[in-house]
Amino acid sequence: MNLHELTIHEAQDLLKTKEISAVELTRAVLDRIQAVEPLVDAYITVTEALALKQAAAADKIIGQNTARALTGIPIAVKDLICTRGVATTCASKILENFIPPYDATVMKKLTAAGAVMTGKVNMDEFAMGSSTENSGIKITKNPWDRSRVPGGSSGGSAAAVAANMCLGALGSDTGGSIRQPASHCGVVGVKPTYGRVSRFGLVAFASSLDQIGPLARDVTDAAILMQTISGHDAKDSTSIDTPVPDFRAALTGEVKGLKIGIPEQYHALEGISPDVLSSVKKAMDFYRDAGAELVDVSLPHSQYAVAAYYLIAPAEASSNLARYDGVKYGARDTGAASLIDMYKNTRSAGFGPEVQRRILLGTYALSAGYYDAYYKKASQIRTLIKKDFETAFSACDILLSPVTPTPAFNIGENIDDPLTMYLSDIFTLSANLAGIPGLSVPCGFSNEGLPVGLQLMGNYFEETTILNAAYAFEQATDFHCRRPQL
């Protein structure tokens, strides 16, 4: 087997027994990046010299038998997580030259665990999108079919994991941006409970919804990454001080007696592709056969989730993005005659069309005359959606649904139709509005050979329950073992 194809846990074992070195492993991944990056366009920055330096340091640590959780493991990082000394662009022209003077908390944790950073990966600009087509830098291709999108906004992370251009990656999920690309690229993606992982150093899109999480080749790897990045952080006032469980130890594969809720609204939706429905149905059969109990539940307010999300997220974004004014960060128009013109020109040239659309929508929704009609109403609906989940979780342990209505669509297919694009988030947005954890695990392939994901959502801080349920499914199937031909 080629070293770049290893899972994190396989690589850990080989590093520990010194059958391979961290430098060999990192070199193999860097060679793989060089070979397939022109086909996939997953990376914005490859940090080759840094990676080799970190790998050499890892080999020393392994030599002294003091290896930590991720010592010598090559990981890619979404380009909106601040990395000290390494450009963090958010795939935006406005931050093209921004080099953070500090590390995000998750980066500190990765480094402390001994990880090797292979580079920063592509995304929709400021994480706004579902296809990575909104990147201001390049369009990432789906490694399974390069005429298709990898999903978004963490499309670079998902494509890099699927194409073996790293062993695992970090992404961020504001309305589905980890789960949706994971589903489209045939990898595992986890959105933790809001507050489980520190957002310090994550460039803010919609602060009350954003969460960092892992993308990985299997559930065990996702659990290993979760272990490293989770935990309370005094630097993030929304971080929650609650014990971090042993995520990997929770993977027993036992689902007997587990109560799995099937949300009626998610399965009855019009327009779900038959390929998605049949894969999800087979997953339901698996759980029933394994001794889990399937129960019907209702999420009556889910029909309003897309509308509520697309008011709340742009409202928060319009406020968060006010800081890019040409004065404090990144690009600045130097030809303007006045300060106001400098602001205008910098923002007009620096932000792409989708980001500008969101800023306009958000500013409008928050303006004095419209606040009650839009932002307040959306916030009220958010509370009702949260209550729907509370009611559902009084009758079941986890919820099962599709991740997306269709497998990966063609590049260019939805880009001029923002509403269709927004609807592709219909199954994922509610978890962010409520703050509950959710994941995507590979559950099949379409007739055209495109990966299909299964979404499992859990109650607050019940990541172990959904990870274990996903693990049980993974043990019984081989979807996660298949890799795209490149």
Ligand code: GLN
């Ligand atoms: N697709 C959604 C949006 O465009 C979610 C993005 C995300 O989770 N970052 O807002």
